[in-house]
Amino acid sequence: MQNNAFQKNVINYPDLFSEATDAADFSEFPQSVVDYSTVDGVNYGVPFDSGTAIGAYRTDVLAEAGYTIDDFTDITWDDFVTKAKDVLAKTGKPLLSGQAGSSDTIMMMLQSAGASLFDADGNPTIADNKALEASIDTYVDLVNAGVFTEVNSWDEYIGTFVNGSVAGTINGVWISGSLQTATDQAGNWAVTNLPKLDGVSGATNFSANGGSSWAISSNADVDLASDFLKSTFAGSTELYDTILPSSGAVANWIPAGDSDVYAQPVDFFGGQAVYADVVTFGASVPSNNTGVYYYEARDAVSTAITKIISGTDMASALDEAQSAVEFAMG
Amino acid sequence: MSALTATKPRGDRRRLGTDRRHNLTGWGFLLPAAVLIVLISFVPMIQALILSLQTGRGTRLDWADPLWYNYQRLLGDEIFKQTLGNTFIYLLIQVPIMLLIALALANLLNSPRLRGRAFWRTAIFLPCAMSLVAYSLVFRTMFATDGFVNDFLGAFGVEPVNWLGDPTTARAVIILGLLWRWTGFNMIFFLAGLQNIDRSTIEAARMDGANSLQVFWRVTVPQLRPIILLTAIMSTNGTLQLFDESWALTQGGPAHASMTMSHYLYEISFQRNPNFGYGAAVSYVILILVAVLAFIQLRIGDERD
Numbered sequence: 001m002q003n004n005a006f007q008k009n010v011i012n013y014p015d016l017f018s019e020a021t022d023a024a025d026f027s028e029f030p031q032s033v034v035d036y037s038t039v040d041g042v043n044y045g046v047p048f049d050s051g052t053a054i055g056a057y058r059t060d061v062l063a064e065a066g067y068t069i070d071d072f073t074d075i076t077w078d079d080f081v082t083k084a085k086d087v088l089a090k091t092g093k094p095l096l097s098g099q100a101g102s103s104d105t106i107m108m109m110l111q112s113a114g115a116s117l118f119d120a121d122g123n124p125t126i127a128d129n130k131a132l133e134a135s136i137d138t139y140v141d142l143v144n145a146g147v148f149t150e151v152n153s154w155d156e157y158i159g160t161f162v163n164g165s166v167a168g169t170i171n172g173v174w175i176s177g178s179l180q181t182a183t184d185q186a187g188n189w190a191v192t193n194l195p196k197l198d199g200v201s202g203a204t205n206f207s208a209n210g211g212s213s214w215a216i217s218s219n220a221d222v223d224l225a226s227d228f229l230k231s232t233f234a235g236s237t238e239l240y241d242t243i244l245p246s247s248g249a250v251a252n253w254i255p256a257g258d259s260d261v262y263a264q265p266v267d268f269f270g271g272q273a274v275y276a277d278v279v280t281f282g283a284s285v286p287s288n289n290t291g292v293y294y295y296e297a298r299d300a301v302s303t304a305i306t307k308i309i310s311g312t313d314m315a316s317a318l319d320e321a322q323s324a325v326e327f328a329m330g
Numbered sequence: 331m332s333a334l335t336a337t338k339p340r341g342d343r344r345r346l347g348t349d350r351r352h353n354l355t356g357w358g359f360l361l362p363a364a365v366l367i368v369l370i371s372f373v374p375m376i377q378a379l380i381l382s383l384q385t386g387r388g389t390r391l392d393w394a395d396p397l398w399y400n401y402q403r404l405l406g407d408e409i410f411k412q413t414l415g416n417t418f419i420y421l422l423i424q425v426p427i428m429l430l431i432a433l434a435l436a437n438l439l440n441s442p443r444l445r446g447r448a449f450w451r452t453a454i455f456l457p458c459a460m461s462l463v464a465y466s467l468v469f470r471t472m473f474a475t476d477g478f479v480n481d482f483l484g485a486f487g488v489e490p491v492n493w494l495g496d497p498t499t500a501r502a503v504i505i506l507g508l509l510w511r512w513t514g515f516n517m518i519f520f521l522a523g524l525q526n527i528d529r530s531t532i533e534a535a536r537m538d539g540a541n542s543l544q545v546f547w548r549v550t551v552p553q554l555r556p557i558i559l560l561t562a563i564m565s566t567n568g569t570l571q572l573f574d575e576s577w578a579l580t581q582g583g584p585a586h587a588s589m590t591m592s593h594y595l596y597e598i599s600f601q602r603n604p605n606f607g608y609g610a611a612v613s614y615v616i617l618i619l620v621a622v623l624a625f626i627q628l629r630i631g632d633e634r635d
Binding site (some may be wrong): 151159295327 | 471602
């Protein structure tokens with residue numbers, strides 16, 4: 001089950017889930033990922049597919065502008081905007097792209113600072129949310145500077161980097177599957193962490209987008225299912241070693257990153273052992289509270305961003321978003 | 331005398347018996363279909379009505395307090411109002427244009443002097459045999475920022491337009507898509523209607539010196555009135571329930587600017603925290619709107635009495 005929808009589904013359909021407490025040693029997973037499927041302190045899911053966020057860039061384009069991947073590692077968004085503008089001026093290529101009206105980028109920025117759109121009691125905190133304001137400011141800067149190309153659909157987004165008009169992307173690690181369809185760019189990509197927000201407390205260079213976890217249904221043989229999960233997705237390097245090369249499914253289970261298969265250099269990424277790196281990134285991702293009304297809040301923020309980019313004042317757009325979510329919750 | 335009075339009722343009785351038998355046979359044939367319609371159409375409608383009076387997330391539904399709470403809530407729902415507005419924009423702009431084009435095309439294709447009539451008929455009708463999702467995806471690709479339409483306009487020096495990213499053009503693309511998809515469908519109805527018009531009425535008008543435009547408006551169109559009424563009601567009904575284009579072409583964007591009521595209904599029920607009661611209330615508002623508009627059209631269109 002999609003991590004962002006996990007809490008919503010457990011709370012709306014409590015009869016469909018079984019406790020997964022015995023299905024894994026949860027300390028072997030990143031806390032932020034376990035939190036997605038934990039409701040009131042009870043584990044309902046075993047994390048599987050990783051949504052750890054990566055920054056992937058074309059090293060050949062960076063080199064043309066006089067940069068290396070290290071110049072984009074452990075930086076802040078301000079640095080990023082400066083350098084990306086330089087890359088754009090020298091090579092004509094923006095470094096990022098995304099779907100207009102999608103808030104994926106904003107949500108990754110928010111989570112990188114451990115922030116969310118809800119407080120611990122589940123009340124929306126869209127208005128007067130410093131981390132959100134900083135994220136939107138950054139996003140608007142990126143778009144206005146021309147270093148973030150907005151497109152209208154997912155296929156166009158994939159197209160921007162596959163056809164080489166955009167020289168990088170920031171997304172969950174699952175995006176590497178789409179990156180690698182651009183076989184003509186093999187060897188010219190490298191993966192690093194995300195820029196972090198400036199002036200926001202708790203800001204880090206790590207985040208996540210999406211990912212999924214296993215759930216045990218209420219009509220299942222819970223013991224058998226728990227045992228199965230414990231000896232496979234929460235206990236078998238062999239399993240992860242088999243599915244990584246064949247399907248690109250990157251583990252959330254930290255011990256999986258120690259195996260040889262994860263440490264193998266990936267030719268597409270210039271010989272970088274990206275998967276081991278990503279498992280390490282995953283351990284540093286701050287937890288955030290998705291909340292039951294995650295999708296309502298995300299949609300409201302998307303609408304607000306669309307309005308802000310076309311000129312509406314940020315405070316009033318976010319107030320509107322806040323009341324839209326409060327309405328949806330009422 | 332007595333013999334006559336005695337036989338007559340007997341004959342009546344026998345005839346009644348046959349009538350009743352015929353009746354029963356008729357009902358017997360109708361019954362399976364009627365039962366199916368009741369089971370898969372009317373029963374769910376009543377269930378939806380009951381559902382629209384309930385509230386709660388997911389499967390945990392309770393009676394709303396007051397019972398009409400969901401309907402009352404709609405009045406304060408900004409997104410619903412916006413989608414209602416969008417749907418009426420589609421209705422008011424697209425349906426009249428479509429019916430006029432369909433009428434004109436049908437008239438052209440009905441002309442015995444036109445060559446390759448069968449080919450044109452098929453070509454114009456073909457779009458409505460297309461899958462809604464497939465054509466929406468094709469339109470989305472054509473109107474992408476680096477799509478066919480911008481390439482074509484670029485050849486004439488027009489700057490690329492962000493068709494699906496701007497509220498006005500996004501709606502226009504949906505309307506274009508609807509025109510392409512449904513004009514042929516309505517044209518077929520008009521063509522069928524034209525076959526029933528007595529050519530002598532048209533010839534008579536010509537003899538009286540009417541030009542072809544006058545013949546069209548004064549003689550052909552009035553005789554097509556029942557068909558125009560039928561297509562208008564069908565189109566209104568279809569537009570109010572519009573979902574696929576909003577979903578597949580624009581995803582309702584930007585910022586709900588092109589989202590239809592049915593798309594919002596889907597979001598309420600399946601994408602957000604499932605609020606099936608509220609979703610059912612939206613569906614009933616759509617039903618009531620369709621019924622009211624169909625009633626008005628019938629009153630205006632039907633001038634037989």
